[in-house]
Amino acid sequence: MHSLYEAYNELHGLAQELETPFDAPAVLVVGHQTDGKSALVEALMGFQFNHVGGGTKTRRPITLHMKYNPLCELPLCHLASSDVDPTLAQEKSLQEIQSFIEAENMRLERESNSNQFSAKEIIIKVEFKYCPNLTIIDTPGLIAPAPGRKNRALQDQARAVESLVRAKMQHREFIILCLEDCSDWSNATTRRVVMQIDPELKRTIIVSTKLDTKIPQFARASDVEVFLSPPACTLDGFILGGSPFFTSVPSGRVGTGHDSVYSSNEEFKQAIFIREMEDITSLEEKLGRSLSKQERSRIGVSKLRSFLEELLQKRYMDSVPMIIPLLEKEYCSTTRKLNEINKELSTLDEVKLKEKGRVFHDLFLTKLSLLLKGTVVAPPDKFGETLQNERINGGAFVGTDGLQFPHKLIPNAGMRLYGGAQYHRAMAEFRFMVGGIKCPPITREEIVNACGVEDIHDGTNYSRTACVIAVAKARDTFEPFLHQLGCRLLHILKRLLPISIYLLQKEGEYLSGHEVFLRCMEDLVSTTRYVTWSLHNKNRAGLRQFLDSFGSTEQSAVLSNSLSMPLCQESSFVSVANEKHDTKPRTDVKLSQVASGVDSSSSVQTTETRLADLLDNTLWNRRLAPSSERIVYALVQQIFHGIREYFLASAELKFNCFLLMPVVDKLPALLREDLESAFEGDLDNVFDITNxxxxxxxxxxxxxxxxxxxxxxxxxxxxxxxQFISHHVMSSLSLAPSA
Incomplete structure (x- = not known):
């Protein structure tokens, strides 16, 4: 059996190091800080090695691989920590192990980023003449903090410890040793946590600790009977072993100081045995009868120790056939890993490294193309962005009023997108936002200021006035959106394709992100520098169509303003009309109708139509009449909307052509050029071959x-x-009847 225990101890250490879930049976001790957990573990070990008392004494689980060795008069301990190779565990004294545990506690307590506890086990191998053949994992004690805000720190620690313990109990090969310090089995403190993982308690042994303090509390024999043999319904399951165990551990420490109670571990071991006998005697006095064999088998540390040894030995023997395939699988996996490393080492020559670089170049471009064309290879929850997050990280489209458009109105706003899909959504939001912008309000002051003074006459060209205002409004309105679109699209490409930053900053033939922005700015400036009526489709018919909207809503205002029009203004209109003989009769008719007070929609429409004709042939008039003001406003709106439509189409086209398409078309050649250029130099600077x-x-x-x-x-x-098979065969042959 010695080789069996040794093999399982090595297996448990290997599982911890490789983080591989080998089915290595072990006893997992779970209990609250006041349940006497550490004292019971020391009693099972046969010697004292750690501090015992209230509060958090360990912040990492401690795995104790105990081995019975009758030749060891003193405990022989080996510590395998994260700093030491487990195959070369260093021999340590008990004091050194205590110091190591205390140092780990202080380290975890100081780490503000952690929860002050670690699931990584401290592995200690122990040989001693009083040790059982057991593997015990002592977990940090569970905490039951008081409620209230002032105990919030302790409540956080309690949650962290409970989470750690639950994670350890998930290992189905572990036997759970559940410690309860209570005299009434209806009070489930530790069981509450254990039953979250093992609801039927099929792999749980329940231990009632501090039996010596409970016996005096029982007033009647019936209370003792119920306590020693609780009904199954009280324990909420069929526990391992059939009934609870009951233990007592004498107080006092081993040492030579004045506060030490025991001078040696032999005295401590003897005191445990004496306490066990005293507990049996006290129980028999309370019951008024002798304890049965079954009852005696559950009282005392020695009985618990024997039960655990037998149970673990059986689990060890049963698990051997299942362990071998797992080790075979791990061996094959490690062999493949070693072959891959050897293959990698064999490729560290100049020719093969260059070829690997070119292959990586091709693979990268393939992935880049997939990202832009659309793919689901990358999980959206990790790499995607919703529109709200995109606005936060890449900037939002904000109008002159400082308000953002509600993101819920944009298609796919709540979806986590990346690559080409995210680029398309940003463009769609830009079109949606800019396409819905109306011409800003125009004041009379702006119209008068825009009229100015001509260089050869003092008249006013209202066409020029409208263009001046429309151009200024368009530049002030659309230029911020151009900046915002550039930032947004660069964010999308930079976030997913860090290598594309190099392309965007490339000078010369390859356009950078800044040059794309300048191209769009040139379009905006050129569009607002010279207004062409054919470009904006604002001919006489279009202007009339726009003016009709004013006629339906403002007929009365137009009529009253026309009736109050001064005579000098009328003569001015007529004088201008006389210069064009083909328009004089129509102008005279319209003005006579207005002067005579004709109130009809046809005359109002004729008035606006003639005004359009006059404006189309360049109307000069310094005095700003209400009708002229409306005409200027109408022209400004039409010019503004024309600039907006052209700006939208131009911006989208230029960003696609000079920002997106170079990533698709020019990046492969650029990468290949840089790669070959790098290969001409020292390869160690490219691949860091030495390291x-x-x-x-x-x-x-x-x-x-x-x-x-x-x-x-x-x-x-x-x-x-x-050996097991051979032993089984020999046993079968010896039991077979002779011929």
Whole structure:
């Protein structure tokens, strides 16, 4: 059996190091800080090694691989920590182990980023003449904090410890030792946590600690009967072993100081045995009868220890056939890993490294193309952005009023997008936002200021006035959106494609993001520098169509303003009309109708139509009449909307052509050029061959050691399995009847 325990101890250490879930049975001790957990573990070990008392004494689980060795007069301990290779566990004294545990507690307590607890086990191998053949994992004590805001820190610690303990209990090969410090089984403190993982208590042993303090509390024999043999319904399940165990551990520490109670571990061991006998005597006095064999088998540390040893030995023997395939699988996996490392080392020459670089170049461009064309290879929850997050990280489209458009109105706003899909959504939002912008309000002051003074006459060209106002309004309104679109699209490309930043900043033939912005700015400036009526489709018919909207809503205002029009203004209109003989009769008719007070929609429409005709032939008039003001406003709106439509189409086209398309078309050639240029120099600057070779050599060495350990352990378990089979065959032959 010695080789079996040794093999399982090695297996547990290997599982911890490789983080591989080998089915290595062990006893997991779970209890609250006041349940006497550490004292019970020390009693099972046969010696004291750690501090015992209230509060948090350990912030990491402690795994104790205990081995019975009758030749060890003193505990022989080996510590395998994260800083030490588990195969070369260093021998440590009890004081050194205590110091290590205390240092770990202080380190975890100081780390503000952690929850002050760690699930990584402290592994200690112990040989001693009083040790059982057991593997026990002592977990940090559960905490039951008081409610209230002032105890919030302790409440956080309690949640962290409970989470750690629950995670350890998830291992189905572990036997859970559930400690309860209570005299009434209806009070489930530790069981409440244990039953979250093992609801039927099928792999749980319940232990009632501090029995010596409970016996005096029982007033009647019936109370003791119920306590020693609780009904199954009270324990909410069928516990491992059939009934609870009851233990007492005498107080006092081993040492030579004045506050020490025991001078040696032998005295401590003897005191545990004496306390066990005293508990049995006290129980028999309370019951008024002798305890049965079944009842005696559940009272005392020695009975619990024997039960755990037998149970763990049986689990060890039953698990051997299942361990061998797991080790075989791990050995094959490690062999493949070693072959890959050797293959990697063999490719560290100049020709093969260059070829790997070119292959990586092609693979990268393939992934880049997939991202832009659309793919689901990357999980959206990790790489995607909703529109709200995109606005936060890349900037939002904000109008002159400082308000943002509600993101819920944009299609796919709540979806987490990336790559080409995110680029398209940003463009759609830009079109949606800019396309809905109306011409800003125009004041009379702006119209008068825009009229100015001509260089050869003092008249006013209202066409020029409208263009001046429309151009100024368009520039002030649309230029901020151009900046915002540039920032947004660059954010989308930079977020997913860090390597494209190099392309965007490339000078010369390849356009950078700044040059794309300048191209769009040139379009905006050129569009607002010279207004062409054909470009904006604002001919006489279009102007009339726009003016009709004013006629339907403002007929009365137009009529009253026309009736009050001064005579000098009328003569001015007529004089201008006389210059064009083909328009004189129509102008005379319209003005006579207005002067005579004709109130009809046809005359109002004729008035606006003639005004359009006059404006189309350049109307000069310094005095700003209400009708002229409306005409200027109408022209400004039409010119503004024309600029808006052209700006939208131009901005989208230029960003697609000079920002997006170079990533698709020019990046491959650019990367290939830079790659070949880099290959002409020192390859160590490209691939860091020296460090790579050192790293791979270290990985190879570690993997070879790991492979040897697994192979050795696999052979050890195979040998044990063969011995079990041989023993079983021999037993069967000896029991068979002779012929």
């Amino acid at each position: 790579l070779r050192h790293s791979l050599s270290q990985q190879k060495s570690d993997t070879e050691i790991e492979m040897k350990r697994i192979k050795k352990l696999k052979e050890k378990f195979k040998l044990i399995h063969e």
